[in-house]
Amino acid sequence: MSNYALVGKNMPRVDSKAKVTGQALFTADLKFPKMLVGKILRSPHPHARIVDIDISAALNIPGVKAIVTGHDTIQRKWGVFGYTQDQLFLPADKVRFIGEEIAAVAAIDEDTAQQAIDCIRVEYEVLDAVFDIMESLAPDAPLLHEDFPHNINVHVPINVGDVEKGLAESYYVREDTFTAVEDSYFQGEPYAVVARFDMDNNLEIWMPNAGPHMKAKPLSNALGIPLNKVRVRKITIGGAFGGRSEIAPADLICALLARKSSRPVKIVYTREENSIATRQGHALITTIKTGVGQDGRVIARDITCYMDGGAYSSTGPIAVSVPFLCMEQAYKMEHVRYNGYRVYTNKPPRGMIRIHGRAFACGVDTQLDMIGDHLGIDPVTMRLVNAREAGEFTNTKSHVASCAMKDTITKASDRAGWKEKWGKLPPLRGIGIGCNSVQTGFPMGIRGGSQATIKLNEDGGATVISGVVDNGQGNDNMLVQITAEELGIRPEDVQLVTADTEVTSSDPGAYSQVSTFIGGHAVKNAAENVRKQLFDAASKVLKVDPDDLMARDRMICVKGSPTETGIPLKKVIRMILASGKSVSGQGEYWPKVDPKREWVKNPFGQMCGAFSFGTTVAEVEVDSETGKVKVIEVTVAQDVGFALNPLVIEGQFQGSVAMGGQGGILTEGHVWDKGSVLNPTQLEYKVPLACDMPKINTIIVESNDPEGPYGTKESGMSIAMSAAQAYAAAVSNAIGVYMTDFPLTPDKVLGALQNKMELETPNQNEDVMEKTLELVVPAV
Amino acid sequence: MNKQSLEIIINGEKYSLAVEPNRTLLEMLRDDLELTGAKEGCGEGVCGSCTVLMDGKPVRSCLTLALEASGSHVTTVEGLAQHGELDPLQQSFIDHGAVQCGFCTSGMLMGAKGLLLENPHAGAKEIRNSLSGHICRCTGYTKIVEAVESVVESSKEKR
Amino acid sequence: MRLPPFAYERPRDLYEALELLNTFGKDCRVLAGGTDLLVRMKQGLATPSRLISLKDLPELATINESDGFLNIGTAVKLADILAYEPIQYRWPGLLEAVKSVGAPSIQHFSGTIGGNLCQDNRCQFYNQSKFFRQARQTCNKAGGNTCFAWKGGSDKCHSICQSDSAPILIAMDARITIKSKNESRTIPLEELYSSVGERPLTLADDEMLTEIHVPGPVPGAGCAFEKLTYRSSIDYAVVSAGAYVQTDGSKTVNARLIIGAVARGPLAIAAVEKTLKDRTAGDEEAIDQAGREAMNAAEAFIANNITQPVEYRTQMVSVITKRALSRATKRALSHTDVSEAK
Numbered sequence A: 001m002s003n004y005a006l007v008g009k010n011m012p013r014v015d016s017k018a019k020v021t022g023q024a025l026f027t028a029d030l031k032f033p034k035m036l037v038g039k040i041l042r043s044p045h046p047h048a049r050i051v052d053i054d055i056s057a058a059l060n061i062p063g064v065k066a067i068v069t070g071h072d073t074i075q076r077k078w079g080v081f082g083y084t085q086d087q088l089f090l091p092a093d094k095v096r097f098i099g100e101e102i103a104a105v106a107a108i109d110e111d112t113a114q115q116a117i118d119c120i121r122v123e124y125e126v127l128d129a130v131f132d133i134m135e136s137l138a139p140d141a142p143l144l145h146e147d148f149p150h151n152i153n154v155h156v157p158i159n160v161g162d163v164e165k166g167l168a169e170s171y172y173v174r175e176d177t178f179t180a181v182e183d184s185y186f187q188g189e190p191y192a193v194v195a196r197f198d199m200d201n202n203l204e205i206w207m208p209n210a211g212p213h214m215k216a217k218p219l220s221n222a223l224g225i226p227l228n229k230v231r232v233r234k235i236t237i238g239g240a241f242g243g244r245s246e247i248a249p250a251d252l253i254c255a256l257l258a259r260k261s262s263r264p265v266k267i268v269y270t271r272e273e274n275s276i277a278t279r280q281g282h283a284l285i286t287t288i289k290t291g292v293g294q295d296g297r298v299i300a301r302d303i304t305c306y307m308d309g310g311a312y313s314s315t316g317p318i319a320v321s322v323p324f325l326c327m328e329q330a331y332k333m334e335h336v337r338y339n340g341y342r343v344y345t346n347k348p349p350r351g352m353i354r355i356h357g358r359a360f361a362c363g364v365d366t367q368l369d370m371i372g373d374h375l376g377i378d379p380v381t382m383r384l385v386n387a388r389e390a391g392e393f394t395n396t397k398s399h400v401a402s403c404a405m406k407d408t409i410t411k412a413s414d415r416a417g418w419k420e421k422w423g424k425l426p427p428l429r430g431i432g433i434g435c436n437s438v439q440t441g442f443p444m445g446i447r448g449g450s451q452a453t454i455k456l457n458e459d460g461g462a463t464v465i466s467g468v469v470d471n472g473q474g475n476d477n478m479l480v481q482i483t484a485e486e487l488g489i490r491p492e493d494v495q496l497v498t499a500d501t502e503v504t505s506s507d508p509g510a511y512s513q514v515s516t517f518i519g520g521h522a523v524k525n526a527a528e529n530v531r532k533q534l535f536d537a538a539s540k541v542l543k544v545d546p547d548d549l550m551a552r553d554r555m556i557c558v559k560g561s562p563t564e565t566g567i568p569l570k571k572v573i574r575m576i577l578a579s580g581k582s583v584s585g586q587g588e589y590w591p592k593v594d595p596k597r598e599w600v601k602n603p604f605g606q607m608c609g610a611f612s613f614g615t616t617v618a619e620v621e622v623d624s625e626t627g628k629v630k631v632i633e634v635t636v637a638q639d640v641g642f643a644l645n646p647l648v649i650e651g652q653f654q655g656s657v658a659m660g661g662q663g664g665i666l667t668e669g670h671v672w673d674k675g676s677v678l679n680p681t682q683l684e685y686k687v688p689l690a691c692d693m694p695k696i697n698t699i700i701v702e703s704n705d706p707e708g709p710y711g712t713k714e715s716g717m718s719i720a721m722s723a724a725q726a727y728a729a730a731v732s733n734a735i736g737v738y739m740t741d742f743p744l745t746p747d748k749v750l751g752a753l754q755n756k757m758e759l760e761t762p763n764q765n766e767d768v769m770e771k772t773l774e775l776v777v778p779a780v
Numbered sequence B: 001m002n003k004q005s006l007e008i009i010i011n012g013e014k015y016s017l018a019v020e021p022n023r024t025l026l027e028m029l030r031d032d033l034e035l036t037g038a039k040e041g042c043g044e045g046v047c048g049s050c051t052v053l054m055d056g057k058p059v060r061s062c063l064t065l066a067l068e069a070s071g072s073h074v075t076t077v078e079g080l081a082q083h084g085e086l087d088p089l090q091q092s093f094i095d096h097g098a099v100q101c102g103f104c105t106s107g108m109l110m111g112a113k114g115l116l117l118e119n120p121h122a123g124a125k126e127i128r129n130s131l132s133g134h135i136c137r138c139t140g141y142t143k144i145v146e147a148v149e150s151v152v153e154s155s156k157e158k159r
Numbered sequence C: 001m002r003l004p005p006f007a008y009e010r011p012r013d014l015y016e017a018l019e020l021l022n023t024f025g026k027d028c029r030v031l032a033g034g035t036d037l038l039v040r041m042k043q044g045l046a047t048p049s050r051l052i053s054l055k056d057l058p059e060l061a062t063i064n065e066s067d068g069f070l071n072i073g074t075a076v077k078l079a080d081i082l083a084y085e086p087i088q089y090r091w092p093g094l095l096e097a098v099k100s101v102g103a104p105s106i107q108h109f110s111g112t113i114g115g116n117l118c119q120d121n122r123c124q125f126y127n128q129s130k131f132f133r134q135a136r137q138t139c140n141k142a143g144g145n146t147c148f149a150w151k152g153g154s155d156k157c158h159s160i161c162q163s164d165s166a167p168i169l170i171a172m173d174a175r176i177t178i179k180s181k182n183e184s185r186t187i188p189l190e191e192l193y194s195s196v197g198e199r200p201l202t203l204a205d206d207e208m209l210t211e212i213h214v215p216g217p218v219p220g221a222g223c224a225f226e227k228l229t230y231r232s233s234i235d236y237a238v239v240s241a242g243a244y245v246q247t248d249g250s251k252t253v254n255a256r257l258i259i260g261a262v263a264r265g266p267l268a269i270a271a272v273e274k275t276l277k278d279r280t281a282g283d284e285e286a287i288d289q290a291g292r293e294a295m296n297a298a299e300a301f302i303a304n305n306i307t308q309p310v311e312y313r314t315q316m317v318s319v320i321t322k323r324a325l326s327r328a329t330k331r332a333l334s335h336t337d338v339s340e341a342k
């Protein structure tokens, strides 16, 4: 059994106190002498050529200190990958979505900046625009980017085995199409950037980010300054959820304004700007054809998925691949073919969100239920038959070292009372299950690994230097917990210097659930390194083998003996310092991924070090008159590898149910009018509230991953995804109709119920149905 | 626009200020007085992250004119702790893991404080109800509700 | 988000307030809780050059009962209405409506009943930022001449009244007192609404709402408010209904139904009274018929002005109507003697 002092136990987060007292500073809270306010002029057109920008009137306004346009940039297109470079920040030639950045002003206050923005005259030549995936693929559609024919931004083809043969051999084959509109992060904190140049022309910049090093390099490129002059600083961050990972136009714009005005500049987005001008989630059309054996085992799958990518690539190739990868991790199949397309439209760029590809994930699971229905196999068995197991390889050749998927299925379904409920609930009550798997990390090239340094002071305190960033999920606490555990000190003895590109070494960021697995691992290794130095010194005094020592309660002592019999850690540190050495050490972690794996050209080989697995069971009740869904109870179980801090993990699970299931499946989705978002704020984009949330049972399953630090993998993400699937399944089960278009808002649920009733009892409900068919619009 | 004078007590401290009529209470707190604990998550009354107490009642400071607060006692999250001691709600939020990114936290705390001032024995349902004016994207609310419930419970025990 | 500049007045008595209104007319607006007005001002939808605060007018912030009426000052906070105990058993419909406004902890401590009744109409193409609106033609309500909510456009504004207290108060036959410097009049609440989207209130520029008078419950009568939303809180109505039903203990003798959030003003469904009258109170068939009538009447008005689909909202009028009528009837039947009721 584990004998840890801190890890594996509930630990209130070290960052909480600053947050409950209001001391924690977020980007918008920063204030510097002479600081200016920046505002951005945005395109009112979804697609237009910029003929002329006239800033002369704006420049004449007293208090305006700088104005930048595309002409202040090097006009080199940016992209996360070499082959997806398609976006100019501050384009000078053409705009491709409503809200795209055209110019920016820095002025002494917000009113002056806004006044200047209103005075900038832009002459446009308006172009035809396209807002729909299928229309965009049509031969006569307006082209968004010259060098991307047919508006196809990315095509990921994967073909393993012989799908045709597999389908031919199957006992039962079916094909279904699932769709979903765009969803959004709605992080608590709207985007904000503060930038300034110091006297040596170093850029200091603060913004909510999911990886400071991922921001710094493109900024250095775009500004034409060396990387060591770009200092992305640490700041409290109000949520990311898959967003905020790569450079955003506002980052560069703020830096340009600061450079041009030689003063600090702050840009704070409105809630609307955060929704329309930072990247958000994709809309999807996914067609899944699945062939199974009589026992429900999947033999072959053929999936075609179209994603609405908006105007630019962003993380395109990753976004197209991940829904597929999650599926192939979660479920076994012999043959599989995937064609994923990301398509350009004249809408704001899209990216990966916590339940990225909800139509895909919910489609796979809904179809499993449909198949089970046909074969007379219940959903739990369908999943157990197909669930991934430890030691196996995914279709694209990733080895799955640890996996407790089946455990999560049985534990969640037992706790939820599945056997007592399935098929036995009263009408309009339903229960559903969903399973998914998430990768801890992606191949990220040079930024795939993390390096950390720990230094000990003579008073026994530790300073940890690491690139790991905390977006709100608790990464700072995780680093403290690991360091304190390894060095036998208390959490309050640990200070962090993190997420600051001036001093911290490279790190992949929090983007792909890697913070603990990679960044935490590096810190653990650094701590072990330092501990070794301590043990070596202590062993000479205690006259024992270093391997027989342990660190606990700020003491170093012989294993098995009371801590008081050891020597104070402080003393050992002072001994080493007195010998002329520092007590510091480095640690690195590089995940065991296949460096040759590439998203489009070579989607084969080890994807990442480990995979998490999660199951959610949801029970719902539908109001047959309004279509409103009430969620009664949700049970979640996730294989997290090892539960580093159960308190934090539970919080992650609960937040995942809110965003993935409650919001993600029942209410959240954007409504568009051409290229305009009609619901850019939380008023009409309905994120769930306290009273909407059901009772949530959380179950932590441990599989002790051989690679993860202490066996840890990831927590929360596979719950967010499986919650979406479980919610969808439960609603379908309650109304007896398999729902295929997400989110399942009351109008859609009611529509499905009524269609079903109409089919079952023809001619009976004429009165109501007549009304639903077409609304006669009288001339008023 | 001409500034108008304003007498106000914020976190127990008396201020005589002059502000423009179009200054919101939130702007005055954050920009003029550097009390940045209250956050602007939407500016339109939707999210609740700007909530402060005005004479003991939670209000959305983004939709309150600074001048309308004249003559009032305003409490912000910075004023919750008394004499260096955290308010029981603050401690409970920490202990229950009710804080993740923390952006909604100050608003949540002030909303909860307002509720408990009015009804120190609020039940789970009332707590949920009154916190449902605050959006949290991280926690799913469970731990926040638990944190407030536990303060109610322990105040019962003390009696 | 910044507010545009304006002058701020804080009159110390009603007379001073009315005098200001008289002097500045349409250039000034009454500021009650500000939870509707200030949002619109931030979005550039309202640009009064002067705001008249009701903060220092305690005479507008009282609740009392006299001559069989519940009299609520316009500046009474929604929370104070909820806290007024008799409302719980004597005017439960009003309680339901007030509870459902915005979000419990917040709206209530700022939002006022007068502001709730006088809030502007709403539309998903209108209640948006300046940036959003700049990207398209100006609509009728914003002073232009088109309507995005009406298929094929319209020369009229098809915004909706989403006040939650209006339907139930009209159903209860509430009256309001309106004052200007030189005049005071008391009129039925329904006459406050013009049914003109561009200018939904009949108030003159120098007039102000001062008091709402709600008739006390009569034996055998009951009222109820029903509101459909997609979320538990912070949500305007998709459809709402205020119902008033009076019975003689077994038969319905009088009924009123007002639908909210579908038309340019609260929509009275006249046919309902005829349908329910003299039928057994709570008769399901009668209530079903009333639901269909409400739906038929509302259908002509429902435009694409909120995110929920028009067809769905149309159907929901019937559902919400039936729920409101059923609950009102149930209350009517259980409240045969009001003086004892508790």
Ligand SMILES: Cc1cc2nc3c(=O)[nH]c(=O)nc-3n(C[C@H](O)[C@H](O)[C@H](O)COP(=O)(O)OP(=O)(O)OC[C@H]3O[C@@H](n4cnc5c(N)ncnc54)[C@H](O)[C@@H]3O)c2cc1C
Pocket: A683, B044, B045, B046, C029, C030, C031, C032, C033, C034, C035, C036, C037, C038, C039, C074, C075, C078, C100, C101, C102, C103, C107, C110, C111, C112, C113, C114, C115, C116, C117, C118, C119, C120, C162, C163, C164, C165, C203, C207, C208, C209, C210, C234, C235, C236, C237
């Ligand atoms: C996020 C959010 C959600 C909301 N949800 C709802 C909801 O669900 N249901 C609902 O009904 N409302 C809702 N509202 C709107 C608003 O908060 C309420 O209607 C509130 O009751 C308005 O009252 P107030 O005192 O704040 O009004 P104000 O904003 O002060 O006033 C509203 C309008 O009425 C005028 N006015 C006020 N008093 C008088 C008077 N005595 N005489 C003449 N004119 C007057 C003002 O000039 C202004 O034009 C919501 C608002 C927000 C921000």
Ligand code: FES
Pocket: B039, B040, B041, B042, B043, B044, B045, B046, B047, B048, B049, B050, B051, B060, B061, B062, B063
């Ligand atoms: S900032 Fe005030 S409610 Fe969102």
Ligand code: FES
Pocket: A188, A238, A239, A472, B098, B099, B100, B101, B102, B103, B104, B105, B135, B136, B137, B138, B139
């Ligand atoms: S803790 Fe992040 S929004 Fe609530």
